Amino acid sequence: MSGQALEAGIEEHQIEGVTVRVYCLAKTIADCFKFRNKIGLDVAIEALRDCWREQRCTMDEIWHYAKICRVQNVIRPYLESLE
Structure with missing residues (x-):
């Protein structure tokens, strides 16, 4: 990954006084579909369904x-x- 695909969706969180950079949930779901051949399509679909069911992103x-x-x-x- 490079460019916008690498930098988009990064959030910064404080954990025990340390700034940690993580991707937002919507970006993580898109990445699951991008790497579906490595992690499995079933994992990507389950992540999407869980996110939608819990209304964690639009x-x-x-x-x-x-x-x-x-x-x-x-x-x-x-x-x-x-x-």
Whole structure:
């Protein structure tokens, strides 16, 4: 990964006085679909369903990061099934 795919969606959190940089949930879901061949499509789908069920991010946020990670054609049918 490089460029915007690497830098987009980074959040900074304080953990025991140390600043830790982590990706937001929507970016993590897009990454799961990007690396579905390594982690498994079932893991990516489960992450998407859990996020949607718990209302932790919106479709627009997921779609935004799907475009950055260039997985919008892969993730589209799964997003449509949730609506």
